[in-house]
Amino acid sequence: MTKNEIKPLLEAGVHFGHLTRKWNPNMSPYIFMEKNGIHLINLYKTATKLDEACQALTKIASSGRKILFVATKKQAKEIVSKSALDVKMPYITERWPGGMLTNFVTIRKAVKKMSAIDRTKEDGTFNSLSKKEKLQINRLREKLEKNLGSITEMTRLPGAIFVVDIRREHIAIREAQKLNIPIFAMVDTNCDPREVDYPIPSNDDASKSIALILNHISKSIQDGLSERQEQKEEEKRIEEKEQSETKETKEGSKSESVETESETNEMVSGEKKKRTRKTIKKEN
Secondary structure (H helix, E strand, O other), X not given: OOHHHHHHHHHOOOOEEEEHHHOOHHHHHHEEEXXXXXXXXXHHXXXXXXXXXXXXXXXXXXXXXOEEEEOOOHHHHHHHHHHHHHOOOOEEOOOOOOOOOOOHHHHHHHHHHHHHHHHHHHHOOHHXXXXXXXXXXXXHHHHHXXXXXXXXXXXXXXXXXXXXXXXXXXXXXXXXXXOOXXXXXXXXXXXXXXXXXXXXXXXXXOHHHHHHHHHHHHHHHHHHHHHHHHHHHHHHHHHHHHHHHHHHHHHHHHHXXXXXXXXXXXXXXXXXXXXXXXXHHHHO
16 A cells, blocks of 8 residues: 555545544554554555445445445535545435334335326326315425435445444444345444454544545445446447348348249249250140
């Protein structure tokens, strides 16, 4: 790992941990030292773990599965929503809806309800309702949009989840663990990295640190999406080539059969002419 790769992490304050009295002993392999009562994270290990996570996310994205971003803390909301929108992935930045993963069928029903309300507005049914009913429906629509509007495109369980603070999002972590969904997360010195499949030891409180890590994560997902697009285009080209070859083969066999048929007809007509001549000679 070069100094050039470590420098941006250092400048963003990724190495700052929590107070030493708040530490989790399981984070000791990732802690470099203690200074002024604060633990400092080993940035070389951060960079290594970040590379591992990025490679795994690229593979998941290239397979066509969704990656759910989760961050409900104030300083991470805007950064996470922007990063998720850039790569067209679902995200949760408001309160985590209980059973979001373990009771996904019910959550999907709520999303469909939101779509049904939109349809009533389009077809004019909404206008025939009373003022009170309209107000109630609008309030329900706003509530659903706030909590579930960012996951409307997620039609099935995600291929992985990315979490910014695993202590704060402990419910999301538990649900993902139950369903064996890979967990990628920024883990600070007060967290237990054993709860996560791909821990990235880093400062999960500073907005600069969150933005830098998410920049790398979103780039790796974008790479995976680009790979998938290239694969699709390649498959399409191969399919078109096969179709054109099949068409040419059919046309070739058709022309051959036509030629054979014409030759057969000529031979038959020739034989008929010969027979006619012989018959005329005999009669004479």
